[in-house]
Amino acid sequence: MSATPEVASAPTAGAGPLSGVRVLDLSRMLAGPYCGSLLADLGAEVIKIEVPGHGDDARHIGPFRNGESIYFDILNRRKRSVTMNLKDAGARGLLLRLAGRSQVLLENFRPGVTEHLGIDYAAVSAASPGIVYASISGYGQSGPMSLFPAYDLIVQAASGLMSVTGHPDGPPTKVGESIGDLTAGVFAAFGIVTALLEAARTGRGAHLDVSMLESLLALEVTVQSQYDVTGVAPARVGNRHPVSTPFGVYQAADGQVILAAANDTLFARVAELIERPEMAADPRYVTDALRTEHEAEVRGAIEGWTCGRTVAEVVDAAERRGVPTSPILDYGQAVVSEQVAARHALLHFDHPVAGSVDYIGQPMRFSSHSPIEPVPSPPLGADTDSVLTELLEVPAEELAALHARGAL
Amino acid sequence: MSATPEVASAPTAGAGPLSGVRVLDLSRMLAGPYCGSLLADLGAEVIKIEVPGHGDDARHIGPFRNGESIYFDILNRRKRSVTMNLKDAGARGLLLRLAGRSQVLLENFRPGVTEHLGIDYAAVSAASPGIVYASISGYGQSGPMSLFPAYDLIVQAASGLMSVTGHPDGPPTKVGESIGDLTAGVFAAFGIVTALLEAARTGRGAHLDVSMLESLLALEVTVQSQYDVTGVAPARVGNRHPVSTPFGVYQAADGQVILAAANDTLFARVAELIERPEMAADPRYVTDALRTEHEAEVRGAIEGWTCGRTVAEVVDAAERRGVPTSPILDYGQAVVSEQVAARHALLHFDHPVAGSVDYIGQPMRFSSHSPIEPVPSPPLGADTDSVLTELLEVPAEELAALHARGAL
Numbered sequence: 022m023s024a025t026p027e028v029a030s031a032p033t034a035g036a037g038p039l040s041g042v043r044v045l046d047l048s049r050m051l052a053g054p055y056c057g058s059l060l061a062d063l064g065a066e067v068i069k070i071e072v073p074g075h076g077d078d079a080r081h082i083g084p085f086r087n088g089e090s091i092y093f094d095i096l097n098r099r100k101r102s103v104t105m106n107l108k109d110a111g112a113r114g115l116l117l118r119l120a121g122r123s124q125v126l127l128e129n130f131r132p133g134v135t136e137h138l139g140i141d142y143a144a145v146s147a148a149s150p151g152i153v154y155a156s157i158s159g160y161g162q163s164g165p166m167s168l169f170p171a172y173d174l175i176v177q178a179a180s181g182l183m184s185v186t187g188h189p190d191g192p193p194t195k196v197g198e199s200i201g202d203l204t205a206g207v208f209a210a211f212g213i214v215t216a217l218l219e220a221a222r223t224g225r226g227a228h229l230d231v232s233m234l235e236s237l238l239a240l241e242v243t244v245q246s247q248y249d250v251t252g253v254a255p256a257r258v259g260n261r262h263p264v265s266t267p268f269g270v271y272q273a274a275d276g277q278v279i280l281a282a283a284n285d286t287l288f289a290r291v292a293e294l295i296e297r298p299e300m301a302a303d304p305r306y307v308t309d310a311l312r313t314e315h316e317a318e319v320r321g322a323i324e325g326w327t328c329g330r331t332v333a334e335v336v337d338a339a340e341r342r343g344v345p346t347s348p349i350l351d352y353g354q355a356v357v358s359e360q361v362a363a364r365h366a367l368l369h370f371d372h373p374v375a376g377s378v379d380y381i382g383q384p385m386r387f388s389s390h391s392p393i394e395p396v397p398s399p400p401l402g403a404d405t406d407s408v409l410t411e412l413l414e415v416p417a418e419e420l421a422a423l424h425a426r427g428a429l
Numbered sequence: 430m431s432a433t434p435e436v437a438s439a440p441t442a443g444a445g446p447l448s449g450v451r452v453l454d455l456s457r458m459l460a461g462p463y464c465g466s467l468l469a470d471l472g473a474e475v476i477k478i479e480v481p482g483h484g485d486d487a488r489h490i491g492p493f494r495n496g497e498s499i500y501f502d503i504l505n506r507r508k509r510s511v512t513m514n515l516k517d518a519g520a521r522g523l524l525l526r527l528a529g530r531s532q533v534l535l536e537n538f539r540p541g542v543t544e545h546l547g548i549d550y551a552a553v554s555a556a557s558p559g560i561v562y563a564s565i566s567g568y569g570q571s572g573p574m575s576l577f578p579a580y581d582l583i584v585q586a587a588s589g590l591m592s593v594t595g596h597p598d599g600p601p602t603k604v605g606e607s608i609g610d611l612t613a614g615v616f617a618a619f620g621i622v623t624a625l626l627e628a629a630r631t632g633r634g635a636h637l638d639v640s641m642l643e644s645l646l647a648l649e650v651t652v653q654s655q656y657d658v659t660g661v662a663p664a665r666v667g668n669r670h671p672v673s674t675p676f677g678v679y680q681a682a683d684g685q686v687i688l689a690a691a692n693d694t695l696f697a698r699v700a701e702l703i704e705r706p707e708m709a710a711d712p713r714y715v716t717d718a719l720r721t722e723h724e725a726e727v728r729g730a731i732e733g734w735t736c737g738r739t740v741a742e743v744v745d746a747a748e749r750r751g752v753p754t755s756p757i758l759d760y761g762q763a764v765v766s767e768q769v770a771a772r773h774a775l776l777h778f779d780h781p782v783a784g785s786v787d788y789i790g791q792p793m794r795f796s797s798h799s800p801i802e803p804v805p806s807p808p809l810g811a812d813t814d815s816v817l818t819e820l821l822e823v824p825a826e827e828l829a830a831l832h833a834r835g836a837l
Contacts, residue, residue: 038627038635055650063623083672084658092654142796161794164771170753172689174670174677179768181760183668185605186594192678192685193757195668196604197593203648204612211619212793215471218626219446219797227446228796235774235792240611242463242789244760246500249787250492254759260591260603262582264491269582270600277600281580345578347586349601351662352652355589363572366643379657381650384643385620386569388550388636389627 037064037393042217044125045070045116046100047140049077051173051199052157052233053129054096055206060125060213061099062383064393068123068408069097070116073104073427076401089375094398098370098380101404107138109428115409116140117148122412124220125213129157132167142228151226153216157209161232171233176201180237181254185244188259205236266312267291267319270349271327271335278332280323281345288312290342295326356381370395405429445472445801450625452533453478453524454508455548457485459581459607460565460641461537462504463614468533468621469507470791472801476531476816477505478524481512481835484809497783502806506778506788509812515546517836523817524548525556530820532628533621537565540575550636559634561624565617569640579641584609588645589662593652596667613644674720675699675727678757679735679743686740688731689753696720698750703734764789778803813837 042065046057054069054077061067071077079093103119105112117140120126126145128135135141135156142154156162159171177183177195187194209231216227247255247263255263262268265283272278282288285308289301300322306312312319327335332348339346350358356367356379369379378397409415409429423429450473454465462477462485469475479485487501511527513520525548528534534553536543543549543564550562564570567579585591585603595602617639624635655663655671663671670676673691680686690696693716697709708730714720720727735743740756747754758766764775764787777787786805817823817837831837 038623041630051650059619084655086658090654091657092651095650095654095657160768161772164768166766166768169748170689170751172676172691172753174668174689175687175753175755178687178755178757179763179766181758181763182604182606183757184759184763187602187605188599191596191599192668194595194602196590196608197595197663197665198590198649198652200604200608200648203650204615207612207615207619207648208791208793211467211615211622212795214619214622214626215446215793216795216797218622218629221626221629222449225797227798230794230796231792232772234768235772235789238763238769238774238789239792240608240615241606241760242459242503242611243500244606245764245788246503247492248760248764249499249503250494252761254761255605257605260582260600268580279583279586281578281582283580340577343578345580345583347583349586349591350589351592352589352649352656353660353662355587355592355646356653356656358574358587360568360572360574360587360642361646364569364640364643366646380653381643381646383616384639384647385616385623386638387620387624388638389624389633390635 037062037390038387039214040064042066042125043123044068044127045119045123046127048127048129048157050079050129051096052202052206052209053127054079055203056155056157056209056213057100057127058096058098059207059210059383062393065125067100068119068404069100069102069399071102071104071401073106073402073429076102076104080401086375089372091375091378094372094375094378095380097398099396100399101408102399102402103405103408104402104429106428107140109426111423112428113139115413115415117145118413119408120145120149120152123149123152124217125153125155127155127157127209127213131170132156132158132162146226146228151220151224153213153220153226153229155209155213155229155231157205157231157233159233161235162230173199173201173233176233176237180234181241181244182237185255185257187257189257191257193257201233201237204240205231205233208236208239261316264313265309266316267323271320272324273327273330273332273335276332277349278327278335279347279349280339284309287344290344291323294339294342294344295323297322297326365392368395370397372397402429445470445798446795447622448472450474450533451531452476452535453527453531455534455536455538456565457537458487459504460610460614460617461535462487463611464563464565464617464621465508465535466504466506467615467618467791470801473533475508476527476812477508477510477807479510479512479809481514481810481837484510484512488809494783497780499783499786502780502783502786503788505806507804508807509816510807510810511813511816512810512837514836515548517834519831520836521547523821523823525553526821527816528553528557528560531557531560532625533561533563535563535565535617535621539578540564540566540570554634559628559632561621561628561634561637563617563621563637563639565613565639565641567641569643570638581607581609581641584641584645588642589649589652590645593663593665595665597665599665601665609641609645612648613639613641616644616647669724672721673717674724675731679728680732681735681738681740681743684740685757686735686743687755687757688743688747692717695752698752699731702747702750702752703731705730705734773800776803778805780805810837
C-alpha cells in the first residue's frame with residue numbers, strides 16, 4: 022500500500038486497483054499462476070520465483086510457438102521472473118528478505134513442501150509480519166487426503182461435478198477446461214484481496230488455504246439444493262433444463278441451437294415463433310410443469326420448425342421475437358463475436374519469441390480504471406539481478422557468487 | 430470500515446474478514462445472490478432488497494421442503510430481508526439513504542433497468558460517494574448484445590465452453606451446474622473486495638461491471654492457448670487428457686476409475702501397478718508423447734488389469750503405489766468423503782420452516798478467523814422495519830404509511 026491517495030474522478034490509466042501491491046509468486050503450472058495473472062492484470066507487481074535453469078514446469082508444456090509455451094505465456098503475463106534455488110540457504114535468505122518487502126506470497130506446492138524448505142507461513146510471517154500468505158492445493162492443507170496428488174481431472178471426479186455433467190444415457194463427463202485449477206485460482210485471488218483489505222484495517226496478515234476440491238464443491242449450489250431435498254445424488258440431465266420446458270438444445274438444419282423459455286410469456290413467444298400460436302393456450306402446455314411433462318411433444322413441435330431452418334435463421338427469428346437464444350459457438354467463433362469485439366475482451370501482447378499472443382484478461386471492469394497495458398511473460402530469470410538490486414540492494418559481488426554456485 | 434483495529438493474533442471467532450462492510454443486495458436468482466452469500470460468509474452485513482409480496486423469484490423455484498425453496502435458502506444464508514417497491518418514490522428515497530450507510534450495492538437487473546428506476550450508479554454514488562456499485566449481467570453493461578436475455582445455458586453455449594465439453598463422437602455438452610452464473614458471482618465478489626481495498630486507500634468508489642460471458646471466457650485458458658497456436662477451435666476430447674497418457678478414465682469391474690500419470694516416473698509406477706513392469710522400459714512407451722501415440726495399447730494393458738478389480742480395489746492399490754487416482758464420485762458420495770468431513774466443508778443451518786439445510790460455504794480458509802456461525806436465510810421482509818428504524822431512524826408513523834400504500 023505504498024501509493025498515495027488520489028482524488029481524481031477520471032479513470033486512472035495504466036495503474037489498476039491493486040497498484041502498490043507486491044506479490045511473490047512461487048506457484049507453478051496452472052492454479053497458482055492463474056491467480057497471479059489476475060492480480061497482475063489488476064495492477065499488482067507480481068514477482069515470479071522460479072527454479073534456476075528449468076523454471077516453472079509450464080514453460081515445458083505445449084502448445085508451443087517458436088519453442089515458446091503459449092500456455093505459459095498467457096498464464097504469466099505481466100510478471101517479472103527471478104530464479105532462486107530455495108535449497109540454497111543464501112537464496113532462501115534473500116527470498117525471506119523479499120517477502121519483507123512484499124504484501125503477498127503465493128504458493129501451490131504440495132502441502133508440507135514449504136515447511137521442508139523453511140519458507141512456510143511461520144517462517145515467512147516472522148520475516149514479514151502482516152504478510153498475506155496464500156496456499157493453493159488439491160485437497161487443502163489439512164485432512165487425510167491433503168498429501169494425495171491432485172490433478173484437475175481427479176478433482177472434477179472427486180467433487181461430483183463429472184457425475185452431473187453429460188447425457189443421461191452417457192458416462193460422467195469432464196468439463197473441457199481445467200475448471201478445478203482455475204476456480205481455485207479465482208477463489209485464491211479473491212481471498213488474497215480480502216485478507217489485504219483486513220490487513221489494511223488491522224495490520225494483521227493471514228495464512229489463506231484454498232483447495233481445488235472445495236472450490237468446485239462451493240460452486241455446486243443447484244446440485245446441493247437438489248441433494249438436500251431428495252437425499253439422492255442428482256443424475257446427469259444432458260443439455261436440458263431440469264425443470265423448465267422448452268429450455269434446451271434443438272436440432273436445426275445445419276447444427277444445434279438453443280431456445281430458452283422459462284415462463285409462460287416466453288412460451289407464448291416460442292409458439293408464435295414456430296408458427297404454432299395455438300399451443301400457448303393448449304391445456305397440455307399452459308404451465309411450465311405441464312410442458313415439462315409433455316417435453317417430447319413440445320420438442321417435436323419446435324424441431325418441426327427448426328429442422329427446416331439454419332441455426333442463423335432460427336437465432337435471428339428468435340431474437341426478433343425476444344426469445345432467449347444462442348448458437349452453440351466453438352471457441353474460435355466465441356472470441357470473434359461482435360459482443361467480445363465491442364467489449365475489447367480479447368487482448369494481446371507482443372512476445373519477443375512467440376510473437377503476438379492473444380488472451381482473455383481478468384473479466385472485471387472498474388469505472389475507476391481504464392484497461393491496463395498488456396505486458397508479455399518474462400524470460401526465465403530476466404529480472405533476477407534487477408529485483409535483488411532494486412529491492413534489497415544486494416551487492417554485485419554477492420550476486421556473482423550466488424550465480425556462480427547456482428543459487429540464482 | 431467501522432470496526433476498530435485489532436491486535437490479537439488468535440483467530441477472531443464469528444467476525445470474518447469483511448465484518449464492518451454493509452452490502453445492499455438488490456440481486457435476484459443466482460449470480461448476484463451467490464456473490465452476496467460469499468460476502469456474507471466472510472462477515473459482511475448483507476441486506477437483501479426484495480419486491481413486496483413476491484420477493485426474489487428464487488423463493489418460488491424448487492426444490493422445496495415444507496413449501497420453502499432450499500435453492501433460495503442456500504443462496505441467501507446470513508442475509509437480512511427488506512422489502513421495497515422501487516417504483517415508489519418514498520421507498521426509492523429510503524434505498525438511496527440506505528446506500529449512504531453502505532459500502533457496497535449489488536444488482537443483476539438487465540442493463541438499463543436501474544437507470545429506469547433512478548438507482549443507477551450515477552444516482553447512488555451521488556447519494557453515497559465512495560460506494561462500490563457492482564452490476565452482474567449476461568453480456569456486460571455495454572455492447573450490441575448487452576440487452577439480450579442470457580441464461581446460464583445460453584452463456585455456456587456462447588462462450589465456447591459447451592463446444593469443448595463432451596466426448597469426441599458426441600454433441601456439445603452443458604456443464605451440469607450453472608457455472609456461468611456462479612463464476613460471474615465469484616468474480617463479482619472478488620471485484621467488490623478489490624474496489625473496497627482501493628476505496629480504503631483513496632476514498633474513491635467504482636462501478637464494477639461483470640458479465641457471465643467474460644467470466645467463462647476468462648477461465649478458458651488452456652483452450653485459448655491451443656487456439657492461439659493452431660488457429661483451429663479445439664475439439665472435444667472427452668475424459669482423456671489431450672496430451673498425456675495414461676491420464677484418464679478406465680473401466681473397472683464395477684464402474685470407472687481415474688488413473689493419472691503425467692510423467693515417466695509415474696508411468697513406471699503404473700506399469701508396476703498393473704503387473705506389467707516391463708512396459709516402463711519398452712521403447713514404445715518411454716516418453717509421454719510415445720505413450721499418447723500408442724494410447725489404445727496403453728489403455729488395453731491398463732484395462733486388462735482394472736477390469737478384473739473393483740474401483741475401490743484399483744484406487745486402494747494405486748494410492749499405495751503413489752499413482753494419482755480417484756473414483757468418480759456422485760455428489761452424495763463427494764460430500765461425505767473423509768476429506769470433506771475432516772475439513773468441515775459441509776455446513777448446515779436450522780431454518781424455522783425448512784428444518785436443517787446443508788450447504789457448502791465459501792471455500793477460503795483464513796488462519797486469522799475461525800469459521801463463522803451459520804445463519805439461515807430470512808423470511809421475506811423480516812428485517813424491513815428493524816433496518817429502516819436502526820439505520821435511518823424512520824419514524825413509526827412513516828413506516829406505517831409506507832406499508833399501507835405497498836411501498837414496503
